[in-house]
Amino acid sequence: MTRSTVQQAVTGEPGIRPPWQVAAEQPRPDTPGLDWFAGRQAAARARIVQSGLPEPAEEDWRYTSLASFARRWGEYLSAPAGAVVPEAGDPAPGRLPVGGHGVTVNIVNGVLRSLPVDGGAGLTIRSLGQLTADLRGRAENLLLKTDKTTPDKLVDLNTALLGDAILIATEPGCSPPEALHVRLKAGTARLLSQPRLLVDLAPDSQLTLILEHTGGSGALVNAVSQMSLGRGSQLNLIRVQTLPDDGMLLDTTDMELAESASLTVTSVDLGGQLCRQTIAVRLAGPGASATVNGVFLADGKRHIDNHTRLLHQAPGTTSREFFRGIADGHGRGVFNGKIIVMPGAAGSNAALTNRNLLLAPTAEIDTKPELEIYVDDVRCSHGATTGQLDPNALFYLRSRGLDPAIAREVLTSAFLREGLSGIVIPELRLRLEAQLQARLGGEPASKEPGATK
Amino acid sequence: MDTTPLLQVTGLRVAVGGKEILTGLDLCVRAGEVHAIMGPNGSGKSTLAHVLSGRDGYEVTAGSANYRGQDLLAMPPEERARAGVFLGFQYPIEIPGVSNVYLLRSALNARRAARGEGEIDAVGFLRLVREKARLMQMDESFLQRGVNEGFSGGEKKRNEVFQMAVLEPLLAILDETDSGLDIDALKVVANGVNSLRAADRAFVLITHYQRLLDYIRPDYVHVLAGGRIVRTGDRTLALDLEAGGYDQMLPAAST
Numbered sequence: 024m025t026r027s028t029v030q031q032a033v034t035g036e037p038g039i040r041p042p043w044q045v046a047a048e049q050p051r052p053d054t055p056g057l058d059w060f061a062g063r064q065a066a067a068r069a070r071i072v073q074s075g076l077p078e079p080a081e082e083d084w085r086y087t088s089l090a091s092f093a094r095r096w097g098e099y100l101s102a103p104a105g106a107v108v109p110e111a112g113d114p115a116p117g118r119l120p121v122g123g124h125g126v127t128v129n130i131v132n133g134v135l136r137s138l139p140v141d142g143g144a145g146l147t148i149r150s151l152g153q154l155t156a157d158l159r160g161r162a163e164n165l166l167l168k169t170d171k172t173t174p175d176k177l178v179d180l181n182t183a184l185l186g187d188a189i190l191i192a193t194e195p196g197c198s199p200p201e202a203l204h205v206r207l208k209a210g211t212a213r214l215l216s217q218p219r220l221l222v223d224l225a226p227d228s229q230l231t232l233i234l235e236h237t238g239g240s241g242a243l244v245n246a247v248s249q250m251s252l253g254r255g256s257q258l259n260l261i262r263v264q265t266l267p268d269d270g271m272l273l274d275t276t277d278m279e280l281a282e283s284a285s286l287t288v289t290s291v292d293l294g295g296q297l298c299r300q301t302i303a304v305r306l307a308g309p310g311a312s313a314t315v316n317g318v319f320l321a322d323g324k325r326h327i328d329n330h331t332r333l334l335h336q337a338p339g340t341t342s343r344e345f346f347r348g349i350a351d352g353h354g355r356g357v358f359n360g361k362i363i364v365m366p367g368a369a370g371s372n373a374a375l376t377n378r379n380l381l382l383a384p385t386a387e388i389d390t391k392p393e394l395e396i397y398v399d400d401v402r403c404s405h406g407a408t409t410g411q412l413d414p415n416a417l418f419y420l421r422s423r424g425l426d427p428a429i430a431r432e433v434l435t436s437a438f439l440r441e442g443l444s445g446i447v448i449p450e451l452r453l454r455l456e457a458q459l460q461a462r463l464g465g466e467p468a469s470k471e472p473g474a475t476k
Numbered sequence: 477m478d479t480t481p482l483l484q485v486t487g488l489r490v491a492v493g494g495k496e497i498l499t500g501l502d503l504c505v506r507a508g509e510v511h512a513i514m515g516p517n518g519s520g521k522s523t524l525a526h527v528l529s530g531r532d533g534y535e536v537t538a539g540s541a542n543y544r545g546q547d548l549l550a551m552p553p554e555e556r557a558r559a560g561v562f563l564g565f566q567y568p569i570e571i572p573g574v575s576n577v578y579l580l581r582s583a584l585n586a587r588r589a590a591r592g593e594g595e596i597d598a599v600g601f602l603r604l605v606r607e608k609a610r611l612m613q614m615d616e617s618f619l620q621r622g623v624n625e626g627f628s629g630g631e632k633k634r635n636e637v638f639q640m641a642v643l644e645p646l647l648a649i650l651d652e653t654d655s656g657l658d659i660d661a662l663k664v665v666a667n668g669v670n671s672l673r674a675a676d677r678a679f680v681l682i683t684h685y686q687r688l689l690d691y692i693r694p695d696y697v698h699v700l701a702g703g704r705i706v707r708t709g710d711r712t713l714a715l716d717l718e719a720g721g722y723d724q725m726l727p728a729a730s731t
Contacts, residue, residue, distance in 0.1 A: 414532070419569040419623075422529055423579060423639070424557035424586030433582075437573025441622070466578045469620065 029076050029089050042096040046184055046215070047072045057151055059159075060166070060185070068183035070174070077176050086357045086389050087299050087328040092271050095243055099213040127204040128189075133218040135189050145197025145228065151188045162190045165221040165249045168279060177275050177301075181217050181247040188219035193228035193256070202231040202448055207246060209238030209270065220248040224256035226281075231259040233451060242270035249277050252284035254308065259287045261446055263455065266295040268323065274300040282308030282337070289445045290317035292327045293458055299328040306333070306340035306368070317346040318442035321354030321386070322462065328357035333375075335368035335401075344375045347442045349435065349463075350386035361393040362403060369400040377407040380438055412438075429464070436465025480545070482507045482647055482678050483528075488539035489703075490520075490527050497523040499703030500539065503680075505647070510679045512689055512714060515700035516722045521682045522566060524700070525651035528680075529563035530556050543647065557583070558590035560646035562639075564653045568632040571623035576635070579623050580605060580642055587643055608641040612668050630661040637668040644672070649680045654688035666691030686718040699725045 030041050047068045057064075076093055077084040128148055129136045135150045147158065154162060166188070191203065209216040216238075224230060236244065244266075252258050258278075266272055272295055280286055292298055304313050313333060321327045333342045348356040362373045379388045392405040412434045420430035436459050443459075446452040456468035483505040490498040497520045505511055515521050527534045528541060530553035541548040543561060551559070571579075585595045596604070609616055612634050624632050633653050640648055650669070654662055669679060669692050681688065689697070689711060697714045699707040699722070707713065707725050717725065 413569075416569050416571050418531055418553065419565070419571065420574075420579070421553040422531075422557055422563050422565075423583035423643075424554050424590075425579075425582055426554055426586070427552075429582070430554075433574055433578075434571070437571065437622075439573075441573035466574055469575060469578075 028078050028080070029093050030078075039097070041075055042093055042100050043071050043075050043180065045097075045100050051184070051186075057185075057187075059163070060151075063166070064182055064185060067179040071176065071179050071183050074176055074179075076180070083330060083359070086355075087297075087326065089273075092243070092273070092297060095241070095271065096215050099215065099243065102213065127206060129206050129208060130189060130218050130220075131208045132210045132212060132214060132216040134187055144199060145194035146199045146203065146230070147190070147192045147194075148203075149190050149192075151190065154190065158190060158192060161192055161223045162188070162221050165190075165223055165251055168249060168251065168277070175275065177245055177273050178247050178277075181219055181245055181275075184215070184217055185219055186217070188221055190221045190223065191230075191232070192223040193225050193230055195225040195253075196227045197225070198229035202233055204233040204235065206235045206237060207244075209236075209242035209244045209266070209272075211239035211241065213241060214243070216242070216244045216246075218244070218246045220246075220250075222248065222250040222258070224250075224252045224258055224284075226253040227255040228253070229257040231261070231447065233261045233263065233448065236262075236264040236266060236272055236274065238266050238270050240267050240269055242266050242272070244270070244272045244274070246272065246274045247277075248275070250279070252278065252280045252286060252311075254281045255283045256281075257285045259447065260289070261448070261451065262288065262290045262300075263451070264292045264294055264298060264300075265458070266298070268294070268296060268325075270295040271297040272299070274298070275303075276301070277303045278313075279305045279307050280311035280313065283310040284308060285311070286313040286315075287445065288313070288315045288317075289443070290315070290329070291443065291446075291455060292317075292319040292329070293455070293462075295325060295327070297326045299330070301330040301332070303332045304334065304342070305336060306342065306371075307336050309337045310339045311337065312341040314343045314445075316344070316442060316445055317348075318439050319346075319348040319356055320351075320439060320459070320462065321348065321356040321388075322351040323354055324352065325354045326357075327355070329359070330357075331360045333360075333362045333373065335362070335364040335371045335373065338368055339370045340368055341371065342373045342375075344373075345442070346377045347379065347439060348377075348388060349380045349382060349439060350388045351382040352386060353383075354386050356386075356388045358388070358390045358407070359393070360391075360405075361395070362405065363395045364398055364401050364403065366397045369398050371398075371401045371403075373401070373403045375405040378438075379407075379409040380411065380435065381409055382411075382435065432464030433466055436460060436463040439463070440466070481505060481542070482544060483548070483680075484540075484542045485528075486540050486542075488527075488541060489537045490523055491535045491537055492523065492533060496537070497703055498527070501700075501704045503698070503705065505678045505680060507646070507678055508673075508675045509696065510673065510681065510692065510694045512681045512683060512694040512697045512711075513700050513705075514683055514686070514697060514714060514717060517684070519700045520703045521684075521700055522651055525563060525566075525649050525682055528556075528649055529553060529561065554586070555590075557643075558586050560587070562643055562645035562648045564633075564636040564640060564648065564650035566651040566653075566655065568624050568627075568636055570625050570627070572625045574623050575620050576623050577605070577619040580619075580639065583639070583643055605642060608638055611641060611671060612638040613664050614638055629656040630658065633657055633665060634661060634668075637665050641668055641672060644677075646676060647678050647680070648672075649682065651682045652684060653681070654683055654685065662688065663691060686714045689714045701725060
């Protein structure tokens with residue numbers, strides 16, 4: 024079978040140029056404070072004019088075609104939306120409650136729109152144009168980090184058309200008491216939103232960061248986040264995607280952990296039409312550890328593709344990964360999790376699990392856990408299952424009087440809900456549980472798991 | 477007092493995968509009674525519990541089971557539960573992501589709906605659950621945890637009896653609820669059962685060992701062997717079994 028390329032799909036008619044070429048030639052507004060970045064940007068622009076978007080012929084993209092993404096982008100470019108304007112309903116700048124917990128930052132179409140009055144002790148949130156010399160050094164280091172790894176078309180695209188990036192940085196030893204909630208909103212303006220986040224944790228600092236992808240109808244996003252965890256630092260990252268049913272999101276998160284740094288990721292994909300995320304974690308310092316958990320619900324016509332790559336580079340590093348997904352209706356879920364243990368990573372320990380529920384014959388799940396091990400002294404395990412509900416659990420609930428249809432809903436919803444247990448912000452977990460219950464039925468969102476009233 | 481049997485099993489034959497396990501079982505249980513069914517491994521004890529609770533995979537080839545005048549075997553599992561039949565599982569299932577309290581409330585409301593009663597109010601439910609948790613010496617914190625999630629074997633069994641205490645069934649079938657319990661847990665479980673003994677309620681205790689019957693005094697003891705009941709007596713029969721083993725009870729032809 025031959026697969027048409029993204030380029031062919033978009034430019035089937037002669038004379039139509041692919042959107043990445045059109046976009047690359049548009050004049051870029053000068054962003055103050057970004058001059059040092061110009062050379063890098065020009066190089067990225069030259070590359071994407073040539074290479075365009077990832078093609079289905081590439082092994083990492085065999086399940087996900089970006090033809091519809093490119094087509095929408097082309098439409099948006101041919102009918103320019105004009106300048107980005109603040110949209111109705113945007114929360115005013117300032118300190119915003121996340122259900123009474125934490126501080127909120129709003130980034131609309133990649134542009135920082137509101138800052139908390141006070142990010143908390145030792146926490147800085149700035150646009151690239153607002154950086155002091157010291158912070159600029161940290162931002163530069165982070166931007167360079169991706170260049171050291173494999174060139175990536177989506178990162179290139181983001182870099183090439185970059186208008187701004189937002190740096191979130193902690194001071195050594197600092198632990199802001201509250202969670203930082205970054206709302207990445209793709210506005211209803213018909214444009215490709217390209218948020219770029221740089222998160223730099225100084226040694227021995229701690230941060231709980233909620234990254235929430237939201238947007239209006241027709242949202243089209245290519246997000247890139249780069250994070251560096253300094254020695255002994257701890258990051259609890261909660262990534263939530265609740266785009267509207269026609270939203271499209273490409274999301275690349277690249278993370279590097281120094282010695283004894285500790286990372287916990289909880290990734291939740293409940294929305295969108297097309298969502299592809301790549302999480303790359305490099306355990307670069309001895310004793311670094313990462314827990315990467317994910318939940319996705321590919322119902323309706325949703326296409327949700329999760330690629331993760333955990334690279335053990337240093338001795339004594341640990342990774343734990345557990346992704347769970349449901350596909351229903353005409354939905355399609357993809358999980359590709361790769362663990363690579365490099366020659367220098369003796370004494371490392373890795374475990375990868377993917378469990379999926381397939382609820383309809385028209386739905387599809389493709390799962391591929393992979394291990395590449397280049398050293399002897401390691402403990403690694405991986406496994407993936409795709410199946411139906413456990414008949415024993417179903418019988419147990421029925422034997423207690425629950426209607427079979429209800430019992431099925433309860434178990435289905437519980438399967439994903441269990442993956443939310445790592446979300447330490449009760450208000451956020453409650454909101455996501457309520458969304459699951461609205462879509463799948465089952466147990467109503469609970470106030471306080473682990474506690475009685 | 478009404479002497480119509482709560483449960484009347486007649487000539488029940490059940491096959492699993494083409495192999496006959498129950499070979500013509502008769503059992504009559506009246507309200508207010510406690511029956512113990514004992515027997516060696518493979519005699520069909522668990523098959524009896526499963527077929528009475530409606531689990532899939534059991535083929536009834538002959539005989540009947542009537543519950544309060546209804547054909548029990550024709551009812552799906554959830555209808556049996558709503559009509560007041562409770563099965564205490566030999567191996568209770570862990571269901572992470574579904575809280576114990578949600579399961580209990582759903583089960584109780586299903587039972588109440590079948591009786592034409594409305595849903596229990598939050599205050600009444602909490603009072604009931606707390607009272608029964610105290611009875612079973614269970615910490616209330618477990619209510620918000622997943623069903624049986626991370627419970628020890630003994631805690632799971634205790635949770636089964638706790639569920640029974642909340643649901644107040646008319647017929648409780650406890651499948652080896654005593655196995656795997658230490659002596660303290662056994663006493664708690666027995667205490668839970670004894671506290672529920674009532675004129676309108678009956679128990680069928682399926683057990684391998686006589687030990688449980690030191691704490692729950694049965695009205696009848698049946699010996700199940702080769703798929704049917706071969707001896708019936710009072711509680712002294714259990715003591716005889718303990719002393720002489722099952723072999724003495726078995727018909728010579730079947731050994």
